[in-house]
Amino acid sequence: MTKAARLATVSGLFLVAAGLIVWALSAWLAPGVPGGVMNFTHAQARGRPVHLTVQTVGTIGFGKHPTWVSYLVRNPTTGKWVQNTSWELPAYSVIDMTVYQYDTGSPLRNQKYGQVLGVIGGTATLNGKSFSEYNSNTGNGFGHTFSIPQFGVNVPLVGVSSTGNVCGSAPCTTQYAHNIVNFSFKTPGPGSYYWQCFVPCGVGYFLGNGGPMSTQNYMGGELEVVNVS
Amino acid sequence: MTSESATKAAPRHLRRVTLIWFVSSVVADLLFWFLAGPHMPPGRMTSTAASNQSDFNILMVVALPVLLGVWEFILYALITWRSKRPGVPEPIGGPAAAGNQKVEVSWVAITATLVILLVAFGTVELIVNEGAGAGEGPNPIWQPAGVNQAEANALAGTGTWAPGGNDILVVQVIGQQWEWTYRYPTFGGFESQQLILPNNTTIAFNVTSLDVIHSFWAYQLEVKADANPQVNDVAFTKTRQLGNFVVRCSELCGIWHADMYDYGKVVSPAAFLHWVTTSEAKNAANTADLPAFAWTYVPDANGAAGGYYPDGNVTPYSRVEVYGSTQPGS
Structure with missing residues (x-):
């Protein structure tokens, strides 16, 4: 090999190595949103409420953590259930949410989150019945909450009985025990926000707040609120 | 330049440097105190914020002359004693470039005194302002009457x-x-x-x-x-x-x-x-x-299906330990 060829080889390898380091560093520093952001801005006609349908399951049944609890969202285009918790929503718009709650329940750590807060009309419906407060120490407790602290939104999701026909793997269908919770809220101006669950449902993790509670696409995610032209 | 002439010139330099430092310090302090000081964070929304702002401003007024003194002396030395200028003292190591004990002792004494006074000032401010807005634990040492x-x-x-x-x-x-x-x-x-x-x-x-x-x-x-x-x-x-x-x-x-x-x-x-x-x-x-009001609430091991989280001596589903609940079956 000539001296020029050796130099070119070494330089090339150096550039590849440098590129890999830069790529790894940038991926580490700015990982983006795992699984991408599901777009709901074009799902409905402009000015009409956006329909967002989600389900909660006790065990996702697939992926890296099949035993973890998780949310799933219905893809507005295909109608399929997808494990994705980061959504793009239109600013200053009404979001109509339907939650299919398939998980069993437990008490809240802070009963403050037994209140329905920040939703249009001040109430949500549980299987068609309106409610604004629910004591998580009664009945089946709460499977989860759907909460957006920055919007002041909090809706408790009442659990199903653990002795019933509990769904064991996502996506669940209505043949399994479930509760349906409906509510609406309005998005504020454009910005990056987040939502989470306030039930410490990370079973097996410190104080129940690790694992799925601290991993995107399980019990919380990002909300990208954007202006829609 | 001979060492004799350098010795004769020294007081003139000292007087000049001191005068420049004094005037610039007074001007800088007054400008800071009246123009910038009132806008310093965190503002004056509370007693502790106001005292924090005042303390910061006082520290700045004390620090500015020190800062200016150092900068001005360096600048003065660079201009006055640069090597290309005729008649400057010998380079470092020569007799005229040797240390000035009076200046050195004064510098250490003045700055040390300032630091000690500021420590005392800060301590008094902490006590007078009942902890200055900082968490003092469950049994505060400094607290308002009543x-x-x-x-x-x-x-x-x-x-x-x-x-x-x-x-x-x-x-x-x-x-x-x-x-x-x-x-x-x-x-x-x-x-x-x-x-x-x-x-x-x-x-x-x-x-x-x-x-x-x-x-x-x-x-x-x-x-x-x-x-x-x-x-x-x-x-x-x-x-x-x-x-x-x-x-x-x-x-x-x-x-x-x-x-x-x-x-x-x-x-x-x-x-x-x-x-x-x-x-x-x-x-x-x-x-x-909600639970009865208390100063603390034990974060219990509750969660899905309950009691799965090892958390030391906390008993899962205790009536008194879980915030927000009287647990079923406890």
Whole structure:
């Protein structure tokens, strides 16, 4: 090999190595949103409420953590259930949410989150019945909450009985025990926000707040609120 | 230049440098104090914020002459004794470049005295301002008069507060992953996601956590206290101005730590009374489900199916240990 060829080889390898380091560093520093952001801005006609349908399951049944609890969202285009918790929503718009709650329940750590807060009309419906407060120490407790602290939104999701026909793997269908919770809220101006669950449902993790509670696409995610032209 | 002529020239340099330093220091201090000082963070929304701003400004007024003295001497030396200038002293190591013991001793003595005085000043400010808005733990050393009674009344549910009075308002700050909530024991112990405070009132913040370590930082109020589970961390301030403030968590606490912030408001006493009584009534059903007001609440091992989380000696589903519940079957 000539001296020029050796130099070119070494330089090339150096550039590849440098590129890999830069790529790894940038991926580490700015990982983006795992699984991408599901777009709901074009799902409905402009000015009409956006329909967002989600389900909660006790065990996702697939992926890296099949035993973890998780949310799933219905893809507005295909109608399929997808494990994705980061959504793009239109600013200053009404979001109509339907939650299919398939998980069993437990008490809240802070009963403050037994209140329905920040939703249009001040109430949500549980299987068609309106409610604004629910004591998580009664009945089946709460499977989860759907909460957006920055919007002041909090809706408790009442659990199903653990002795019933509990769904064991996502996506669940209505043949399994479930509760349906409906509510609406309005998005504020454009910005990056987040939502989470306030039930410490990370079973097996410190104080129940690790694992799925601290991993995107399980019990919380990002909300990208954007202006829609 | 001979050493004799250099010795003769030295006093002239000293006088000149001193004069430049004195004039520039006075001008800089006056400009800072009157133009920049009033705008220094964190503002003057509370007694602790105002004292923090004043302390910062005093430190700056003391530090500016020191800073200018160093910069000006370097600049003066670079211009006056640069090597290309005729008649300058010998390079370092020559007799005229040797140390000046009087200057060295004076420099060390003056700056050391300044530091010692500032330590004393800072300590006095900490004591006089009842901890200067910092969390002092469950048994504060420095506290406003009457706070023990106010806290005892708050715990017993017999606290009072009315516009125009001198009552201390006890507010409990509760951190949890990943939101702050606030309890007002003087008003039935309801819990709110909003932190609203009355103006011209001494506030006793009682800060705790339901899970991991957080840190309550109300920047414009100049209040900062760690929120530790099972610890009541108390901090004091007195509101002085109407306005909005930001509350942040300043302890890395998990995936949504960066989003654990909200906005509070200092309102007029009449507006506060209206808000707090309205909120008390609106939250009555929720308050009935909360545990009795206490300084701390043990973050229990509850969760899906309950009791799965090893957390030391905490008994899962204890009636008294779990925040917000009387657990079924306990």
